Every structure is written in structure tokens, then in C-alpha cells.
Amino acid sequence: MAAPRLSRRCCRAAGLFGALRRARPPGTRHVHERPQRARGAKGLLAAQSERGLFQDVFPAQGADEQLEALLEPGRPPVAVYCGFDPTADSLHVGHLPAVMALLHFQRAGHTVLAVVGGATARLGDPSGRERPREPLEAERVRAHARGLREGLGRLLENHRALFWAAGGGRPLGRAELLDNAWWLGREPLLDFLCGAGGRLRMGTLLSRQACQARLRSAEGMSLAEFLYPALQAYDFLHLHRHHGCRVQLGGADQMGNIMSGYELVTKMTGTDVFGITVPLITSTTGDKLGKTAGNAVWLNRDKTSPFELYQFFVRQQDDIVEKYLKLFTFLPLEEIDHIMEMHAREPEKWGPQKRLAAEVTKLVHGREGLESAKRCTKALYHSSVEALEAMSDQELQELFRQAPSAELILEPGMTLLDLxxxxxxxxxxxSGYQKITDGGVSVNGIRVTNPETVLILGQHILKNGVSLLRIGxxxxxxxxWLQL
Incomplete structure (x- = not known):
């Protein structure tokens, strides 16, 4: 796909895509595999290929000129959509590349449509799965869908309030939250089969990699799962007709579904539409991050606290942190280069990891969520009494999820042993007495070795009426503490 001439940094970024290279469906092209063409400022596609965010484009033929021209600055905004199936009531870190892709389109002035799959989630996407998903009851799916819409709304609002600012005088594109149950739930079966169903070819659907893998599996493939790509394709058709949608975004494992949508829209409308995939986020063992693999890092606070999200990114190794800074932040690439150069000089400061963790936590949980994560970090890892005193009950429960709690009344002369x-x-x-004398007990981060030490307000009992007792x-x- 034609694009501006890429800088040396872009060539280095292409190495990331080279590492992700795999057997791809015909007609797709890695974004960085474009003929170089002289031009002034980089377009959206070239800029995001440098960041490693846009991976494959479909179809390759014709996209060289058409898609790039469609996204040209100064042209009318394009509607772009990405779907999120509500198999749980929260998004997780594995969804972030798709969310970031939507946000970059919005920052370029385009209209973004975040579509929750309240209908398709009941069928279950067979992509990348060896066995069918457990069926979800309708009410549970509706509850999950509400949770995803709320989570997507928070991300969109945090981005607008904390990361857009004036935007250099450019308008931020429009964003809409939709649910495909709103149209699929009203579509009569026969109308669907006679309309969209008559345009989708069985041979094409059967040839998809996800379908082939499931058909070869011991459990086979249900009709409901087989029809999943057809319903997702219908989403693209509906969004094209009612919102002017021309581009679908999805994870790298969604290319088969994207191709089905392309086929349906072009056959029924004659309009050129396009698909763009974003990379999958995997664990250190290579498993896709998510609910199915049991390694999800959730974006809802009641599942993963701001502190836990912050620490997930702080713990990223040097060989991945630069990639994540490009994928998960809006920092200019020149600033990321500078951060990595400083890290090479002072690796003990973990500068890139801390900046990455701060940017993502602020996007997901807002400014207060980031401050909460920093307070918890200081309290737990730096024994900061000031941080402990400033912590709310919610933060204490989040930080010490498995910790027992007790409500006590301070009695005159009460000692550490009594506590x-x-x-x-x-x-x-x-043995308990000796545990203290051996130095195995601390209060608010301070080791106390005398069991007969009398508890003192402001030292052993903080201003917020809390003591943090650690054994071992x-x-x-x-x-x-009650009735202080």
C-alpha cells in the first residue's frame, strides 16, 4: 500500500513486523511493505506503521492508492469500526491495541465506532479456539455488554480530557458506542439468509483458517460458530449503510472475519472498503493475553486495581518496553527514542517502564487512578508512612486483597503483643512472643522488636485510623481502629 517515504526509525519498526510475520491470507499486505513515495508529512497509515500498531491491510490490491487517499488530511472524515465481544464484563490489556488504533483514527479527525457484540457473543467467535465457548445466557451477555460500553466510554473520555488537550487546533473526531444486538436482534432470519446469506459463498467461509482448524478438531464446529463470520460481516454492512463505515479494525486473528465483511459489503454495495489488523499482545510464554488463557489483566478497577495495572507495565522487560511505549502511548517517537537512550545510561532507574505504566494507567483509570497507583507503590515498596496515611479504605483493600482485616478499640497501655x-x-x-523479638513484625513499615512496646497514636496508628501490620x-x- 503506497505511503510516504519512511524514515530510518520506520525501517527499524518494520523489524517488529518482520518478527510477527506469518502465513497470511492472499490479498493482505503488511503495512510496512509499501512502495516508498516522496511526500511531506506522514499520513496516518505510515505514522502508525512506525509505531507498530497497524499490521496487515486488506485488500492489498487497490489499497495502495485508495485507502491512503481516503485518509488524506483535509478530506471528509472516514468512519472506522472495531468490535468487542462481551465474553466478560470488562476489557483487558489484550484489547488495548484495538482501542489505541481507534483513538489514533479519532485524533486524525475520523469518526470511530466502538461496537460491542451483544448478539455475536452468544454464538462465540471460533477464531483461535480448539473447542467452542461455553454458551452465555442472554441476560448475562446484556450485563457484560453494559460493562464493556461503560469501559470503552471511560477510555474515550479519559483520552479526550487528559491526552487530547487542544490537539494543535485540530478537531477530535466523533466517537459512538454501539451494540450489534440493536440491529441483529431485529433482523428476521429469513431476511438475513435471503439477503446477506445469499451473497456469502460457502467455499470461502469453509476455507478460512479458523474454520479449517475447528473442522479438524475432535469436537468439530457448530452451525452457530460457523455463522459467526457471516454475522460479523453483516455488522460491517449495517455500519456501512447507516454510518458510512469504510474501514474495519481487528486483532491479527480476525483477518478471516474481516475478509468476510469486505466480501459482503463490496458485493452488496459496490463500495471499496478496507480492513486493518493490529498485533496481538502475548505473555512471556507466547499465549494471547485474555480471559480464555486465564492471564487477563483487566481494565475495570474491581477486577484489576490501578496499582496492579501500573505494576504490570512497570515489570515489563527491556526487550519489550520500547514496543509497548509505541503501541500503548501517544508519546512522539522522538521522545520515546530519548527515553530509551536515557535508559541505556541509567537502566537502574527503570525510566521507560515507569513512563509506560504512568501513561497507560492514566488512560485507563484517569489522573486519580494514577495517583492511587503511585500511593500504593510508595506504601508497599518504599514503606512510606505518608502514603499509607493518604490511602482510602478502597485502596487498602485493593493493595492487600488477600489480607485479613480487623476492627479494634485502642485500650490504655495496649502493646504490640496485644495487637x-x-x-x-x-x-x-x-513462639508468638519470639516472632516479635526476632524482628519478624513491623507496623506501618517500621520493624518493632520489643513485644511490650506501647502503641502510640501517629506512629503505630496513623492519622486515618489504620495500622498496617506485617508478619514475616x-x-x-x-x-x-474504632472510637479513637
Missing amino acids: CRKANAIPHGH KKNYYIIK
Whole structure:
């Protein structure tokens, strides 16, 4: 696909795509595999190929000129959509590349459509699966869909409020949250089969890699799963007709579904439409991050706290952090280069990891979520009494999810030994007493070795009426003091 001449950095970014190279369906092309053409400023496609965000484009033939011209600055905005099936009530980190792709289109002034699959989730996407999904009840899917729409709404609002600012005087594109149950639920079966069903070819659907893999599996493939690509293709047709949608975004494992949508829209309308895939995010073992693999890092606070999300990105290794800075932040590439250069000089400061964690946490949880993550980090890893005193009950529960809690009344002359025994933190008798004298107990991050130490307000009991008791290295107890 034709694009502006790429800089040396873009050539380096192409190495990322080379590492992701795989057998692809005919008619697709990696975004960086474009003829070089002299031009001034980079277009959206070239800019995002440098970041590693746009991976494959379909169809390759004709997209060289048409898609690039369609996205040319100064032209009318294009509607772009991406679907999210509500198999859970929260998005997770694996969804972030698709969300970031939508946001980059919105920043370029285009209209973005985030579509929750309230209908298709009941069938189950067979892509990348060896066995069918567990069927979901209609009410559960509706509840999940509400959760996803709320989560997508928060991301869109946090981006607008915290990352767009004035946008250099350019208008931010329009965003809409939709649910395909709103149209698929009203589509009569016979109308669907006689209309869209008559244009989709069985041979093409059967040839898809996801379909072939499932047909060869021991459990086979249900009719419901087989029709999933047809319904997703109908989504593209509906969005094209009612919203002028010309581009579908999806994960790298969605290319077969995207191709079905392209086939249906072009056959029924004659309009040129396009698909763009984004890379999949995998764990260190190569598994796709998500609910199915059991390794999801959720974007809803009740599932993964701001602190836990922040720490997930802080713990990323050097060989992945630059890629994630390009994928998951809006930082200019020149600034990312500078961050990595500083990291090479001072690797002990973990500068790229901290910046990555801060940017993502702020996008997902807002400014207060980022401050919460930093308070929890200081309290847990830097024994900061000030951070502990500033923490809310919610933050304490999030930080010490498995920690027992106790509500106690401070009695005159109450000692550390009394506290430990009332909280059932140490065994009664000599062994518990010795646990303290051996240095195995700390209060608010300060080790106390005298069991007869009398508890003091402002030292052992913080201003917020809380004491954090630690036994050994990992056993925490949250003490809430009453009637202080």
C-alpha cells in the first residue's frame, strides 16, 4: 500500500513486523511493505506503521492508492469500526491495541465506532479456539455488554480530557458506542439468509483458517460458530449503510472475519472498503493475553486495581518496553527514542517502564487512578508512612486483597503483643512472643522488636485510623481502629 517515504526509525519498526510475520491470507499486505513515495508529512497509515500498531491491510490490491487517499488530511472524515465481544464484563490489556488504533483514527479527525457484540457473543467467535465457548445466557451477555460500553466510554473520555488537550487546533473526531444486538436482534432470519446469506459463498467461509482448524478438531464446529463470520460481516454492512463505515479494525486473528465483511459489503454495495489488523499482545510464554488463557489483566478497577495495572507495565522487560511505549502511548517517537537512550545510561532507574505504566494507567483509570497507583507503590515498596496515611479504605483493600482485616478499640497501655494476638496474626505462647523479638513484625513499615512496646497514636496508628501490620515478609493485616 503506497505511503510516504519512511524514515530510518520506520525501517527499524518494520523489524517488529518482520518478527510477527506469518502465513497470511492472499490479498493482505503488511503495512510496512509499501512502495516508498516522496511526500511531506506522514499520513496516518505510515505514522502508525512506525509505531507498530497497524499490521496487515486488506485488500492489498487497490489499497495502495485508495485507502491512503481516503485518509488524506483535509478530506471528509472516514468512519472506522472495531468490535468487542462481551465474553466478560470488562476489557483487558489484550484489547488495548484495538482501542489505541481507534483513538489514533479519532485524533486524525475520523469518526470511530466502538461496537460491542451483544448478539455475536452468544454464538462465540471460533477464531483461535480448539473447542467452542461455553454458551452465555442472554441476560448475562446484556450485563457484560453494559460493562464493556461503560469501559470503552471511560477510555474515550479519559483520552479526550487528559491526552487530547487542544490537539494543535485540530478537531477530535466523533466517537459512538454501539451494540450489534440493536440491529441483529431485529433482523428476521429469513431476511438475513435471503439477503446477506445469499451473497456469502460457502467455499470461502469453509476455507478460512479458523474454520479449517475447528473442522479438524475432535469436537468439530457448530452451525452457530460457523455463522459467526457471516454475522460479523453483516455488522460491517449495517455500519456501512447507516454510518458510512469504510474501514474495519481487528486483532491479527480476525483477518478471516474481516475478509468476510469486505466480501459482503463490496458485493452488496459496490463500495471499496478496507480492513486493518493490529498485533496481538502475548505473555512471556507466547499465549494471547485474555480471559480464555486465564492471564487477563483487566481494565475495570474491581477486577484489576490501578496499582496492579501500573505494576504490570512497570515489570515489563527491556526487550519489550520500547514496543509497548509505541503501541500503548501517544508519546512522539522522538521522545520515546530519548527515553530509551536515557535508559541505556541509567537502566537502574527503570525510566521507560515507569513512563509506560504512568501513561497507560492514566488512560485507563484517569489522573486519580494514577495517583492511587503511585500511593500504593510508595506504601508497599518504599514503606512510606505518608502514603499509607493518604490511602482510602478502597485502596487498602485493593493493595492487600488477600489480607485479613480487623476492627479494634485502642485500650490504655495496649502493646504490640496485644495487637498481634487480637488480630490473630501470631500464635499464642512463646513462639508468638519470639516472632516479635526476632524482628519478624513491623507496623506501618517500621520493624518493632520489643513485644511490650506501647502503641502510640501517629506512629503505630496513623492519622486515618489504620495500622498496617506485617508478619514475616508477605503476611499483611489491616487494622482499623474504632472510637479513637
